[in-house]
Amino acid sequence: MPALERTSQEPIFQIKVSLLQVEPTIWRRILVPAEVTLAELHYVVNEAMGWTGSHSHSFTFEKRSFGDLELDPHNELKFEDESGVTLESLADKGQKLNYEYDFGDGWEHEIEIENRVGFDARLAYPLCIGGARACPPEDSHGPLGYQEFLAAIRDKTHPEHEQALTWIGGFFDPEGFDPNRTNLAIREMYEGADCEDCDGSCDCDHHGHGHDHDHDHGHGSKN
Numbered sequence: 001m002p003a004l005e006r007t008s009q010e011p012i013f014q015i016k017v018s019l020l021q022v023e024p025t026i027w028r029r030i031l032v033p034a035e036v037t038l039a040e041l042h043y044v045v046n047e048a049m050g051w052t053g054s055h056s057h058s059f060t061f062e063k064r065s066f067g068d069l070e071l072d073p074h075n076e077l078k079f080e081d082e083s084g085v086t087l088e089s090l091a092d093k094g095q096k097l098n099y100e101y102d103f104g105d106g107w108e109h110e111i112e113i114e115n116r117v118g119f120d121a122r123l124a125y126p127l128c129i130g131g132a133r134a135c136p137p138e139d140s141h142g143p144l145g146y147q148e149f150l151a152a153i154r155d156k157t158h159p160e161h162e163q164a165l166t167w168i169g170g171f172f173d174p175e176g177f178d179p180n181r182t183n184l185a186i187r188e189m190y191e192g193a194d195c196e197d198c199d200g201s202c203d204c205d206h207h208g209h210g211h212d213h214d215h216d217h218g219h220g221s222k223n
Contacts, residue, residue: 014115017045020108021143029130034088038066044126045099047185050135055102061090105142128183134176137168
């Protein structure tokens with residue numbers, strides 16, 4: 001994915017992404033150009049939260065639904081094309097969108113446009129400026145499965161304790177969140193630093209997909 005064009009005239013949205021049906025709340029606060037398309041926003045939210053981009057997704061605003069039409073060639077899901085809609089054209093300060101990731105596990109996110117802020121030439125957008133808690137492991141069977149997973153790894157007497165630890169690789173800190181590593185992941189997504197098929201100057205469509213994310217062990221900022 002090529003870097004977003006940035007000018008001193010463009011408005012910036014401060015958005016808050018919250019994972020629903022999980023307590024305590026897992027959230028990220030991100031600065032994005034208001035003219036970001038929903039297709040681009042999908043990559044940004046996915047990276048900021050810590051997902052691997054390996055499942056389908058959709059956006060919903062009021063009665064309209066948006067998605068990647070290439071993944072639904074027969075239009076069975078009746079999505080509008082997410083690549084043709086900018087966030088600014090759809091919503092504004094105080095409004096909310098729904099973002100669903102992995103239709104099987106059903107991870108629902110609320111995206112709230114908290115504010116419109118001025119462009120700052122010192123910053124690289126998109127930029128994660130806050131958040132709390134680690135993203136659930138991929139394929140952990142939704143909010144209920146994630147809670148069951150946490151119960152298993154926290155209790156050494158749990159019958160699935162060893163199995164859960166083995167599955168996650170030996171350690172998982174649900175409170176872990178590192179904004180620096182989050183922003184590095186976003187930068188690499190746009191700049192192609194981890195692309196194995198090009199020199200970083202391409203606009204390969206696979207940037208941001210299929211990356212494995214370590215679950216960091218720092219502490220998030222306050223909500």
